[in-house]
Amino acid sequence: MLGLKLRQEFQGGRLKGTAIELTNDKNTGATQIPASNFLGITYPSYDLLKAIEAIGPNQSLPVVLKGERGQGKSHLEAALYHILTNAEEAKSWLQHWSSQLENSRLAELDLRSGMHVISESLHRQQYKFLWDLILDRHPHGQYIREKWEAMGDKKTDVPPYDLLLKLLKNQPTALILDEFQTWYDGLTNTKQYPWRTWAFNFIQLLSEIAQEQPDLLVLVVSVRNGSTDAYQQIHRINPVVVDFKGPNAALDRRRLLLHRLFENRLQLNEDDIATLIATHVSEYFRLTLVPPADFERHQREFIESWPYSPILMRLLEDQVLVATSAQETRDLIKILADLFKGAGASNPIVTAADFKLDDDATQIATLLDSVSNQYHASLREKAQRNLTAVQAVVKGNEVPHLSEIVGALWLRSLAVENLAGAEPATLQIDITRSQPIDDNAFQVELATIVDNSFNIHPHGNRYSFREDENATTKLMAHARNDRLFTDGSDDAELAKQVRYILGGSEAVARSFRLIVLPQTWLKDPWSTLDPSEHPDRWGDRLPILVLPEEPDKFNERLGTWLKEHVQRLRNTIRFLLPKSGTTNIYQDRELLVLARAIMVADQWKAQSSEYRGIKTRYEKELKDKLKNQFDRFALLNSWNYADPKRCEFIVEGVKAQGDKIPDAIEDRIRKDVFIPEDFEEYVRDAAENRDSVGKLLRELQEPRPGGKDCIPWLGETQVKERLIRVCARGGIAINLRDLEYLQANPGEDEAAAWHRMKGRQLGTGRHLDETKLLPTQSVPSSDGVEPQPNVPTSSIPQPNLELGNGITDDVSLPTATPSDAENSGSNGYPGDLPPSSSANESSDGSIFDDPQPTSVARRTSPATSALNLYAKVSDEWGIGPATPVQNLSLKVGALTGAQLQKLLKSLPDGLTYELDLEKEEN
Template structure:
């Protein structure tokens, strides 16, 4: 990008180590190569210039370089080595940077000349004692060593200051001791081997010589911190401390560090024009200002930061320096260079500015590998694996993830990197992640919010921590649950649809009272073509009881009259007039295709399944169940009931559609209230009951007719349920409109002078029969029964009738006028129901047909009934059974098989 070129050492497939060694066995150490080559990769930071000045000709204090591993101590010490060892090359380097940076003071720094320079990385443990280093590497060292060892009894444990001064007078020396603290802390200090004490005393001698005779000795050591014993003796002589703090100026520290990093990484970074960089990153910078809410007064300074830090975003460098590398105890600058080099090689040519989003979790070459190698932290490796699994979870759960989450890899990578930080710094706010993925063009805010929500909802290791999102090893119960709920592959068995139907049923018939009266059935998504096969066995038509059926439609029919009429004809063969269709709001799609509803049903179902894994899932189950039920309660606002039926052409059917103001479990009662008050026409019902009474029809037959639509295009009478319909029949009886024959046991009708309410209270408890028992309860006109309405005595069978078994005896029609006439026994003659197997009374106005069959077997007589046209509901009267002869056992069996609910009279002759 813009012709930027990485240094050759970073261009290979494998990055070379960036650690600086003063010397090594291959002669490629920093002090073993030419000064010009080494200084070429060196940027004149404030600390480096301070160190060069401190070893100059007019200085008289030791120099201590203080800093943890990786800050660049060794690099600085190598630069000091070349500054004294090759002042010509160093001077040219200072002058060049003076011109480049526009700072004349850099070129005026004085350099020391004419000194022997000895540098050693002590951590290599090549020397047991510091004087061994001096004696071996100094031109006059062999002489002084021999002089010391030849002192005999006067030989001291360590060389005296006089010997060292004599050594240095022969050849003034600059001594650089890199990793001095590491070497010193590793020394033993026993009575037999008091080497640490000897080293402590000898460094005191060197530091005092360096202070008092700076013309003879320049002493430079490096330590990790200022609190160690290794530093204390040098500290006594007030050394020059180079601590990588740039004089305490934070802005100068940051600027120095940025320039040093870029110069170390790239051959020509300073040759890239600032104007070209500004134009390239302008889109990203503008969005950064907007999303980070940078005040106008700060924008110029921030813009300069972007220019100085390019090709890396300053917020990325701060993240790595202040959070990631500190949190992981990485070796600061050394690892930073490796990470940034890998990142640029992978993504530098693809984007205008590199951000945290360029750390791609699926690509080790994007800096991830270098970072993980640097931190060597198993926690972060595990967290990376979790993040990668979350990416897979999103791609599996969101079928169109390429459209909904186009920045999936970048967002997850950025969030993972930002989650490495410790404490309150871990994670990122949504605006920060949006900045990370912004390149030359702005990302639409709404699209980003949808994308981020999609990722979070389908990732089970992303946690919400206040306003921040953060990756953690432990699973987020909510995220895990939602990731599972959004994965369509886990619900190919239709269990989510079954759960949604279950919740619909519960919402409509939640209470036990409602469930006792109403049968709520949530029809499946294929309700128009296959409504029954996917339902539970007890919900299918053949297993219905007398509860009022409410069929909940998953969608609004396109043409209610035609669609529901055709549905009733094709899928319901009986009870067509009992159905209530519950309809969703206008414009609602099929509930089983509504992804939001299905996901809520899945989440509620899975949370219940996982409730044993912890209390969090129990809370989530309650939460998602409540949300789902609230949505379902508001979904249905109308019901439809058949108004006019046309079997031949269902398209001509008509339905009454009524609105509902109630929700949830209040809907069934609201439907019944609307039917009873608005759609039920009492006059039509009364006409139908009066016609049934005129035909002496049974109540069972009447109710069966009411369960079906009325033929010939007549308006249907809404079915209100067996109990309600029986009560309305009794109301008509209490008004004196009809009478009721209770299975021959009792007649119900009003008495003279009795008002309706008194009759209602008296009659209401009487009609307690249900089911098939109602086939034996007959409707009659009031004139066909005794006025008393009391119990009726049985009629004696006529003697010598000559009829066979189940045969009927010819008789004259009984006129109404004879019903109340006294008989020989002084009793009113009831309507003829008597005889064994006596039937109900026929209408007085209809002629009777006498039927007779000679004596034969019972099976033959049973078949004869069908030929006579006598069915289960056909009323017959004056039934007489004649048995010429029988044994006691036969008679006993005959009596045991007589039907319940009837009275019988028995006459027989028995041998004396």
């Protein structure tokens, strides 16, 4: 990427430590290598230049480097060491940077020379007393030690001022003490061992000499903070403090890091960098609403930080490394080096999105783990599990930036307190490289990740990973995993919820049997349903079949389905239809996921009561979506068994919602579909045939043959009530099992007759077959009817019956005997039977079943196919399931033995058959 080259020490597979040691046993410490090598990786930061000026000629103040671990104090002290010991190399280094940064002040800095330099990292605990370090390392130190020892009883606890002055006059010295606070805080201070007090006094002497005799002593120490006695003692003489927090600190740190990491970063052309990152910067301006007046300033910051985003640099320095207690610059260098090796060579700019949790080739996450606490280590594990969960749910390239978004969000979630997490716009910037990302596409990606990651929590407009699980998200992530529901339990749950939403009320359950057909409704509607929902178990309740989808070729599809999958009660069915154009409910992922969530929440509620509330919330959400899903219903209008494709259905709209739909359907049928006149005509015909009420009910529950329009089935209770109303209008009479006759009296209006009859029960079960429908003139007169005059027996018509065998017999009605006449009415007939009646009467006045002679018609069909014969019987001849048939003869010209056996096996049981055939003999 623009030829940017990482320094050799960072190119290996394993990163070397970046901690600066002034000296070590291998002689590879920062003060033990050549000045040119060390200064070559040193950037002249503002803090370093300030320290160089403070130790220059004629300066009279000690220098204190103050900052937490890893901020670069040791590196700065090592640079001062080389500047003091090799002024010529230091001068050359300053001139180079003066030209590079176009700052002439660097070349003009005065450098001190000719001093003996003593440097030590005190945290190594090589010396208990600070004066031992000086006396051991100074050329004149042994002499001064002997003079101090020779003081005898006058020997002081610490070397006295005059001996120290004599030592330094012999050889001016620069004393550089790294980790001074660590050493000082480790000293004991008891009555027996008052070592800290001695160190305190000795530092006071050195500080005074450094202030009063700057040509003799340069004192440089580093401390972590200003809260200890070690710092306070030096602070008394007003030292020069370098605290790494000046106004130029951020820019200096950035340049220092880049120079430390790369061999040629500052030599690259800025225009080339600007062109390379133009898309990323442009999207940053757009998504963060940067005002045009600030464009140039922000673009400058992006160029200065390249190849890293300045947003990433601030995130790491100000939030992540602070939260993880990392050693700032030291650990940051390692993290940035590994980040560049993993992503920098292929991306125009390195962002938080390059912290990929699923990339084993990079050590970034491991590096962060090494400087973080247990909480952050656990958070990384949670984020990895969430990433895996999303990968299990999404298909193909549905979320192309999954790894980048999860990595960026995880990194940002390491920040402190309210800064943890990120807004969607920030994450979109993170994943934007050379091409802009469509806003809508990104929102879909982010929503998919959030919905399937159970450790991502929303707070305001931000998202963040947290150790505790988001119960709702965990539940939904489970619900969206298709692999967990391959047994079809989600389909069953959705059907259950639909049934509950549409027919869950007690009132609906009493009157309707609401059945939600499965996804396989066209080919296999019943096998997956409970046996109680099969057609043979529907009982008296009105069946409402909920179709999961709108059938194509509506009439043809439903007609064929009825013939193949429903053998009885075809005319009772109401088909509830979804809105036109909607998806099959079992293929509507939103509905299916909600149903899964409800089911899983119900299973998990024992683990946590929180899932009870979640279940209730999703039940309401599913209800809101489903209550408007169905807006039409269909009824069979005309039936064609032979060719079910020619069946016709009535489709009506319904405006009700939820459990109000079943009642709304019935109300619409009664008002707009049911034709009372057709019903009354049908009932009158049944009365003429002396049919039982049971037979009438059974026939009404089936389609009318011959392509006639069906009379909508209103339910047994409704049909019985309407039968009594027809009776109250004088249309028919009803024989209640020979116990009572219902018939309107002459001159009685309908309302009065209805009031008199409405409490009568027509019976149930077998009693319905014993209750007969009669024409009104066929019923014995009731009270209030004028008696008819006597009619001679000879004047009663004698009807002829044509039997099924074609023979005509004479049938005569019985003649009243003298004994009968004594019990007869005024007309001479038993029980006041009208002359027109053909009914027989028993001695107790009851009417015999079917006393009226019945006409018999012979029907014959030429040879044809079974299908055509069936159509002729049902459609042309009007023979239904309840029609009596006599003397049936079926003639087959020729057939095989197998066909004969099959024919015999299909004959109904309970009847006897006579067989006559011609068998061919060999």
